Amino acid sequence: MRSIVTYFIKYPITGNLLMVLILLFGWFGLKNIRSTFFPETESKNISIQVVYPGSSPEEIEEGIVTKIEDNLKGLTGIERISSVSSENSGSVNVEVASNYKTDKILQDVKNSLDRISSFPSGMEPAIIYKRENLSLAISFALSGNVDLKTLKTFARDVENELRAIDGISKVSLGGFPDEEIEVSFREADLRAYQLTFAQASDAIRKTNLEITGGKVKGKKEELLIRAKSKNYYAQDLRNIVLKNTPEGKMVRLSDVATIKDQWASSDPSRTFLNKKPSVVVTVQNTINEDIFHITEKVREYLEKYNANNEVVKATIIRDGSDYLRQRIDLLVNNGLVGAILVVVFLALFLHYRLALWVAISIPICFMGMFILGSFMGMSINVISLFGMILVIGILVDDGIVIAESIYQEYEKGKDPTQAAVDGTMNVLPAVFSAILTTVVAFSLFYFIEGRLGDIFSNMAFVVICTLIFSLVEGALILPAHISHSKALKTKEPTKVERFTSNLMNWLRNTLYAPVLRFSLQNKFFTVVIFIAMFLVTLGAFKGGIIRTTFFPFVERDDLTVSITMPAGTREDITGKWIKHIEDAAWEVNKELKKKHGKDMIVKIQRNLGPTTYDASLNISLLGGEERPVASFTISNAIRKKAGAIPLAEKVSYNISSPFGRAVSVALLGLNSKELDAAKEELKEEMSKMKILKDVVDSDQQGLREIDISLKDKASQLGLRVQDILGQVRQGFFGSEVQRLQRGIDEVKVWVRYAEQDRSSMSDLENMRIRLVNGQEYFLNCNYFIVYNYLIYKCLLLIFLAKGLKYPGLN
Template sequence: MRSVIDYFIKNEIAGNILMILIFIVGLFGLNQMKTTFFPEVASRIISIQAIYPGSSPDEVEEGIVSKIEENLKGLTGIERVTSVSSENSANITVEVLKGFDTETILQDVKNAIDRVSSFPVDMEPLIVYKQENLGFAINFAISGDVPLKTLKQIARQAEDDIRALDDVSKVTLAGFPDEEIEITFREEDLRANNITFAEAATRIRQTNLEITGGTIKTNTEELLIRANNKEYTASALQDIVIKTNQDGGVIRLYQIADVQDRWADSPQRTYVDGNPAVVVNVQNTLEEDMLDVTDKVKVYLEEFAIKFPEVKATVLRDGSVTLRQRIDLLTTNGVTGFIIVLLLLAMFLHYRLAFWVALAIPISFAGMFLFASMIGITINVISLFGMIIVIGILVDDGIVIAENIYQHYEDGEPAFKAALNGTMEVLPAVFSAILTTVIAFSAFFFIDGRLGDIFREMAIVVIFSLVFSLIEGALILPAHIAHSKALSKDRKPNLVMRSLDKMMVFLKDNLYGPVLNWAVKFNWPTLAICFAGLFIVGGAFMGGMIKSTFFPVIPRENFQVQLKMAAGTREDITLEIMNSIENAILEVNQELKDEYFNGEINPIENIQKTIGPTSYQADLNVSLLEGETRGDVSAGMIIAKIREKVGPLPMVETFTFGSGSPFGKPLSLSLLGDDGDQLTEAVKAVKASLEKIPDLKDIVDNNQEGLKEIELELKPKAYNLGFTLNDIIGQVRQGFFGAEAQRIQRGEDEVRIWVRYGEEDRSDISDLADMRIRTSTGQSIPLRDLADFKTERGIVNINRIEGSREVRIEGDVANDEVSISDITSDVKNVILPQVLRDFPGVVASFEGQEREQAKTMDSMKLVMPIILLMMFFVIVLTFKSVSQALIVFSLLPFGFIGVGVGHYIHGLPISLFSILGVIALVGIFVNDALVFITAFNERIKAGVPHVQAVIETGKSRFRPILLTSITTIAGLAPLILEKSFQAQFLIPMAISVAYGLLFGTFILLVLIPALLMITNRIKRTAMQAYGGEKVSRESVEPAYPGKESNFLVYLIAGLIAIFLFGALVYGLFQFSSVFA
């Protein structure tokens, strides 16, 4: 390696060519990278959709879901199976285990379903497919003073136009029900013409058709026999002959029935700012660029406004806005940090030296872009996050190498020799530091759950950047410095540099020097003081002064309002309640507009109102003004004012607010059991306890009481006439639900033709009682004579997890300051044990955020000991010393002192993003520690006495370590002080690194010398006890010339120490509210 570095130093052109080549291929790679909001993750979800018209949730569960679940048992590669049985339909979700091929599991699932032979006769063919992971790009609403049918037609045209754009394929519409043709009969017309619903449906099906009847082959040509009597509209169907009398007369459909085109009995409606609308949703696939998709759609919308002046297209959400804001944020802060680092390096070293050190950042990123593009990494918020994390480490490595070269030059070596010796001296330590950081980030490749999938891209970005930083630091940087005028005898430092040099010398000799001498002399008290700081921060954490949460609350620029009425509530009543809520939101908007924006700007940009999927469910999607412009008017403030303005709502079962977290609600608890009554009582008990917790709000469950059900019980007369329950309910179903006569394709829509009673003849229980049931002989008997009626409540949905019925309870935190970890701990340790004792047939499991956290932590408990052991062995091999590797490892926990203090100062909880910053902090810590101990070993090799070597090393490493910390902290300062909403998810990471270094720098400069003294004393004592002879301080050090290696002994001791250290880490995972 020395010869390679020497070649690049002596041939500057080789380093420049390599640098230019990296930049060129990096730009090529960057140009090939697509933009998405989140990383592209292959789907591991299989969906099974079942449609069973006219069925209840119980029928769906018994006839479809249970049979499928039973056949899926025992299939390899399935993590779990969940299902929802609803009226008329079911949805079964199969989660595939990581490491298994989803396509293979999909085929296994289809084969298992094919083995079910007893599905209900009226069930439609099952739809089994692998869910496609799509990214949200943009959506807009089309509204105007035109009928819904016109809105739909215009939206269909927009859908076709957008789908015709290059690289845009996923476009869907929402806001309208299906179209259908309804043929309604009156009971008296049925009896007068002696016709049944079944007969009418059959006659329509047999008459309205287009079919071929074969061919006639003449001597000269072939003729096709064809009947074409298929109609596609209600008006055309009216002339169908529905019956022929005995006298040859015909009865046409219009004579005894009403035929009309209509919307299906589904309340799917969308309103934007109070006006009916159709929403066009555009998504991007894994192969499509999100920014490119949104740009093309926005260009199309300009054309749309000209093409359809009678309607208005309102953009509801534009995913590219947030992504671009975050890209701009990271770019701005990156450039600002780069300039700050450059200025500081120029002030303390030399501006030319500073430039070449700072150049490591773009070179490393350019190399990373090439390989990232080759393996499908996209530019997204997570990969950008990884670039921010790694900047501090990249600068740190460059400073270490550049400063050491500069030090060798100051000591009198020629420029080329200084570049070579300075690089070679610290390169093993830099290599080990980078390798340990790579190992640390590689843990994300083995973490389960969505977090592992998402942050895997961040790890790849960091790792490739570090690899190229090593190439740049070993080959390019030394060559540039060696040929730079920074290493020139003629160079005369200016007044500023002379002043800063004097200041640095003063700090080293007059401030750090006495502290260093004290730490070397009183090493055990020094260690005790550091432990005291760690215990104080730990106590503040355990006592709740420093908050913690796994998923931080990120400010959003939209929120949802969910409303659920009593099951069966008619659509117009639900709409009336939603209108009152919408009016309250508009009033709040006006108040805030007048109070905070001088009546000029609306803090609420638009309101999207949706009724559905049932008549008693609705939601509002409220889009807010961008956070920077909105300022102190937070989403939480707006929600609080809306709650106060709305007040109590009559007939409303649930009224909640949410932000649509991808991981679910902060609190999500599932209770499972086979005894429905016991499960219901357990849910009530848990909810009663949760409602006593003041830090929780919007506590709801999905065990909603269903529609009122009219149950039929046959009278003896029915049996005497030969009826079965199936006979009677079949005829009732045809009249009230409808008999499906036919399905026709009308454009892009599949339209069903239904035969049933008119709405006026099925609007009261008396209509059911008066319905005539036909016997096999043609006699018609009122239903009241054949059956008794009993009314009771049913259920809306039946949820199941792994074959057991499930009721889910969810809640939100009352404000952003609340730690959900504390609440979850109370639920686990206080509430659930009592409930489960009272209801022994019920079991509990956490879902949502807690489940994702558990999956992540469980995998980390397995992975982290291996990762730590690998890092330890790298350090051991670097020093060929277990004791010195233990010194490096022992520094890591003390980094949490600054992390805790920083989060306390800024009032932020320690979160997942904070821990990611800690990983970056560990990389810098290990780097500085490795270089420090390497320099110490070099002095021991040179014959410097032990105590003198410790003190000289501390003073020699003071400048580069302090410079590394100052530049990294200064580079992150703009991000920490950033008020932008887009910066909020990055600030915890920046605080961890900056404050960790702020406190950790002093700890590292003081604690390493103390630990070197302590370990030296321990080793001397052990050697004297083992050999019986007094040994010198220097002779027990691994770098001592001619020292016989006790590597095996130290290795065994080190493994024992690592085991104890791993036990400590496991304990932290188990008991700390951050990790568990």
């Protein structure tokens, strides 16, 4: 090793060439490294989405989800399976073990589901896919004095234009429900025209279609036979013929039903930005896309868009690159501060030229790390930036040790070349050991499994690679620069140098030397002192004087408020209460503005959905550097101003965190009643803890039910449960007749009762059940009664209605 060091010192052009190559290739490597918020990792999650329209959570659980889980239990490579069953749909999440490939397990999961043949007949095909690791790049809202339909049209145009930009692939829209065509009937009209839902559905299905009938093969050309009678809008379905009367009159769909294009009644999704109806456009970046490139292109696009549009304006809600840019600025500032401190203090005690060469080692080491990073698929993210901030101090320390050793050898009277060789070799083993120890310590992060291991291994890679190049730079490049620097030239010391030299000598002789002598003469006492200090430190941890946390609280610039009302609550009631909280937030902002002279709340995004009883607020605050009030103080003020929300099952005021909630407890069990009891007991105990707030659970309560069962003699009329519930479902839930493709939107055509005929218990009781022979019976028939165990003609059904009304709600 000594010969290599000597060669680089004697021939400095070699070291300079190596430095230039590292800086040059490091620059190109940096240009090829993508920027993301979190480290790029392979997705270890497989998602299974199932839709069974009109089903209850119990039906989803028993008929679909349980069967999927049972078939997946025997597969190797699966770490954990979790599922959620809700109204009309269910989802199963499969977590893949860390040492298995997700794509292989995905194929095994698909094969397992293909073997299930007992899914309910009305279930839509299951959607199975590997969930991508996507990060938010930027989101913005489109709003203006137009209706929601027009806003959606503008948003679709924006979506298409953004996707045409190179480097942007994931663009999604939110804030509006799906579109549908509703064909609604009144019960009186069905009776008047002697029609059934099945007849109407069949007529639409057989008339509104596009079908090929073959070809006519002529001598000169072939002619395609086609029927193009498929329409895509409600007004074009009006003339469909349902039946002909004995008098020869055609009964058209418009004679009996109301046909209209509308937003899906089952989807209450709405978004408001600062109380204005809005459509949210979200742009995400994949692991192969650069977040800075995306946000820059989107901002350029929005600037032009707002300049060219007067009706609809775009407002940026959140920029995912801001936090990353702040970390980069912090890194640059730390690097500059570190370099300045090195230059100043080394200049005071040694020579300013030594300090400059030590400071230059920082960018050289980082550029070397970027060379390796570009080959290993590294990305610039908050974790890798943290590793770079962490390693700066180590880089400076190693350079200072080597530079000081060389300077010390020079002061002994050696020539610059020999001083550089001897000074480097004197401390190189110690520097190598220190770097090796740090490398070994950080390499342990590679043995952590799961998502946490993926995150910390990214930081370890940065630290290890930077330290490797710091060893190369410190052993080969730095000594060559110092040996040929004017720092190793004899000259008269300046007044500042004499002062600092005298100060160091005084500190060494007056303070350090006596303490060192005392420690060497009283070894036992010295050891006891340090053991006592260690025990005191442990006591501070145990006594709570020094508090611990896995991840420290980081002041954020956004708040989230979410409420969940009792299942079945109408969207207008839920919307009323979330708007009440929004009004309270703006009132808090007014009070804070009076006190501090500026707005603390910049914008509020109000979201309704995904169910009629769920809603949330995303509150964007003034930047932390400009905001004199802490985010949790604003959150508590809004909570106090809004007060209690009557009947709400869950209300939470959260400060966003990438690491989830402060406390999260999972309860596992096979008996749902026992789980519910344990959940309530745990919530009650946790609510008593003053340090906790917003104790909520993720258990979704289903809608209240009306149970329908047949009486024993109903079979005399030829009725079965399927006959009864089939007609009830057609009228109240609806029958999906068709799916029409309008551009990229899939529009469902529904046939059902008009809303005024399916909004109360009396509507259900007065519904007519139609038999195959044409006879009709009220669902709740009171013409005959059960008396003395004699069952007469028309007592068909029993209704078991439990708690159908909420106190205080209409």
